[in-house]
Amino acid sequence: MTRLIDGKAVAAKVRAEVAQGVAEYRARHGRAPGLHVVLAGEDPASAVYVRNKERAAAEVGMAGRVHRLPSSVGTEALLALVRELNQAPEVDGILVQLPLPPSAHAEPVLLAIDPAKDVDGFHPVNVGALWTGAPGLVPCTPRGCLRLLDELGVELAGARALVIGRSNIVGKPMAALLLGRSATVTVAHSRTRGLQELCREADVVVAAVGRAKLVKASWLREEAVVIDVGMNRDEAGKLCGDVDFEDVHGHVAALTPVPGGVGPMTIAMLLENTLRAARARAGD
Numbered sequence: 550m551t552r553l554i555d556g557k558a559v560a561a562k563v564r565a566e567v568a569q570g571v572a573e574y575r576a577r578h579g580r581a582p583g584l585h586v587v588l589a590g591e592d593p594a595s596a597v598y599v600r601n602k603e604r605a606a607a608e609v610g611m612a613g614r615v616h617r618l619p620s621s622v623g624t625e626a627l628l629a630l631v632r633e634l635n636q637a638p639e640v641d642g643i644l645v646q647l648p649l650p651p652s653a654h655a656e657p658v659l660l661a662i663d664p665a666k667d668v669d670g671f672h673p674v675n676v677g678a679l680w681t682g683a684p685g686l687v688p689c690t691p692r693g694c695l696r697l698l699d700e701l702g703v704e705l706a707g708a709r710a711l712v713i714g715r716s717n718i719v720g721k722p723m724a725a726l727l728l729g730r731s732a733t734v735t736v737a738h739s740r741t742r743g744l745q746e747l748c749r750e751a752d753v754v755v756a757a758v759g760r761a762k763l764v765k766a767s768w769l770r771e772e773a774v775v776i777d778v779g780m781n782r783d784e785a786g787k788l789c790g791d792v793d794f795e796d797v798h799g800h801v802a803a804l805t806p807v808p809g810g811v812g813p814m815t816i817a818m819l820l821e822n823t824l825r826a827a828r829a830r831a832g833d
């Protein structure tokens with residue numbers, strides 16, 4: 550029997566917790582935490598993501614807005630906006646939606662964000678804090694994965710955890726979070742040899758490599774807990790994960806579906822990061 554992990558339900562629980570925290574913050578400080586999203590250009594996927602973030606923030610009672618810039622925007626104009634948001638006391642979280650248009654460079658813009666307001670957790674100061682176990686803001690998707698593991702009650706200390714994927718947004722911070730919980734962590738990626746053997750030894754598998762239906766049932770232990778971060782299209786154009794859901798379902802202890810698993814967690818954790826940033830800035 551495979552337990553299916555309902556990311557929508559856990560995300561709703563997180564959002565309810567955040568809404569409560571926002572109300573308390575507001576009562577204490579006379580204003581709601583503010584999330585400011587910078588959207589440059591017309592990328593259709595980014596437009597959808599940003600609209601969802603805007604709606605989710607409003608639903609939990611947060612303040613803030615989306616700053617829309619033309620696709621011709623240059624690095625300097627983005628830097629000027631980020632500096633203005635860094636200085637504004639009512640701004641608690643700043644998120645620059647990626648990818649930026651070709652006219653702008655992402656790296657200096659992300660580096661310019663005040664680490665205390667960096668709700669994506671991409672700034673090197675926050676990356677360093679995560680790897681050294683210091684307080685800081687942690688990327689939303691891996692935090693969402695960890696929350697799902699916690700909701701399941703998975704014992705991570707001493708567990709063999711395999712992270713497939715080494716991106717700065719998911720794979721690397723996921724490995725740091727699991728290490729922080731005393732798991733024995735292996736990071737595999739597109740150049741890894743013997744991936745099937747590594748999977749066979751894993752108690753926890755987090756797949757975030759961007760290869761449709763890569764991970765098969767025969768690779769996995771029956772006791773394995775499998776978190777699928779993949780968002781791919783299969784041959785029929787249907788949304789699918791990095792794990793072959795039909796094959797794996799029924800063969801492992803727990804599994805996140807795609808869609809409805811990790812996906813809904815990302816925005817919920819963004820809201821939580823914004824509340825955390827607001828509280829930390831206020832000294833709560």
Ligand code: GUN
Nearest residue numbers: 644645646647648669718
């Ligand atoms: N584009 C796709 N995912 C993300 C994300 O998590 N953060 C930002 N800033 N841009 C993205």
